[in-house]
Amino acid sequence: xxxxxxxxxxxxxxxxxxxxxxxxxxxxxxxxxxxxxxxxxxxxxxxxxxxxxxxxxxxxxxxxxxxxxxxxxxxxxxxxxxxx
Amino acid sequence: xxxxxxxxxxxxxxxxxxxxxxxxxxxxxxxxxxxxxxxxxxxxxxxxxxxxxxxxxxxxxxxxxxxxxxxxxxxxxxxxxxxx
DNA sequence: AAACCATGTCAGGATATCTAACAAGACAGT
DNA sequence: ACTGTCTTGTTAGATATCCTGACATGGTTT
Numbered sequence: 026x027x028x029x030x031x032x033x034x035x036x037x038x039x040x041x042x043x044x045x046x047x048x049x050x051x052x053x054x055x056x057x058x059x060x061x062x063x064x065x066x067x068x069x070x071x072x073x074x075x076x077x078x079x080x081x082x083x084x085x086x087x088x089x090x091x092x093x094x095x096x097x098x099x100x101x102x103x104x105x106x107x108x109x
Numbered sequence: 110x111x112x113x114x115x116x117x118x119x120x121x122x123x124x125x126x127x128x129x130x131x132x133x134x135x136x137x138x139x140x141x142x143x144x145x146x147x148x149x150x151x152x153x154x155x156x157x158x159x160x161x162x163x164x165x166x167x168x169x170x171x172x173x174x175x176x177x178x179x180x181x182x183x184x185x186x187x188x189x190x191x192x193x
Numbered sequence: 194a195a196a197c198c199a200t201g202t203c204a205g206g207a208t209a210t211c212t213a214a215c216a217a218g219a220c221a222g223t
Numbered sequence: 224a225c226t227g228t229c230t231t232g233t234t235a236g237a238t239a240t241c242c243t244g245a246c247a248t249g250g251t252t253t
Contacts, residue, residue: 027116027160027164028129028160028163028164028167029160030114030160032111036121036125036128036129037120037121038122038209038210038240039209039210040151040209040210041120044120045112045120049231049232050210051230051231051232051233052230052231054211054212055230055231067124067239068239069210069211069238069239069240070210070211070238070239071209071210071211071238071239071240072210072211076111076112076113076114079112080111080112083112089230094229094230095229095230096229122209122240122241123240123241124240124241133200133201134241135199135200135201135202136199136200138242138243139199139200143199151208152208153207153208153209153241153242154207154208154241154242155207155208155209155240155241155242156241156242173199178198178199179198179199180198
C-alpha cells in the first residue's frame, strides 16, 4: 500500500540528482559522456535517473575524491558491476 | 549505503506523479487548490512531491472512484491524518 | 433554467534541461 | 617551459516542462 520506488525506476530529474549527490549538472553529464553511466531519457529527451543511478554516482564521487580518474573508475565499475 | 527516498522527501516533479498516480496535472493542481494536499515547491516555484504526497493522491483517487466528492474527501482526510 | 462541481483546454510567461562550444586550471610528458 | 590531456565551469540558443488564470463543458443539484 505504501508507495515505494524500485531501484531501477527512472523517476528523478537531474536537479534532484544534483541535490542528492552533490554533483554538478556538468559532472553528471560528463560522466555519462565518458560512459560511466547511462541514464534513461523521457519522451522529451530529458535525463531521468533511478536510485541505482544515484548509488552509482555516489560510488563515482567517492572514487573521484580518492583521486581516481574517469578511466580508472570506468575500469573498476566495468569489472564490478553485473549489468542485468 | 543503498540510496533510499524518505517518505517526506519532496523529489518528484508533477510529470512523474502523473505517471505514478494516473491523475492529470489538472486534477493534481485542483486537489491542491481545494486544500486536499499541500505539496512543497522548489526555488523556481515548481511543485515537488514526496512519496507521502503520492500515497495521498492514491487515496484521493480511490475515493473519487467510489463517487465521493472533494468536500467529502477533505473531511475524511482531515479526520484521518495525523499531520506531524 | 441556473448554479455548482470536476475536469479539459488554451495562452502567455517563467523555469528547467538539452547540446555544443569555448575557457581554464591541474597535471603529465617531453 | 611548452604542449597536450583531463575535468569542470560557463555561456548561448533551442526545446521541454511547469506555472497561473481564464474560459469551456458535461453532469448534478436546486
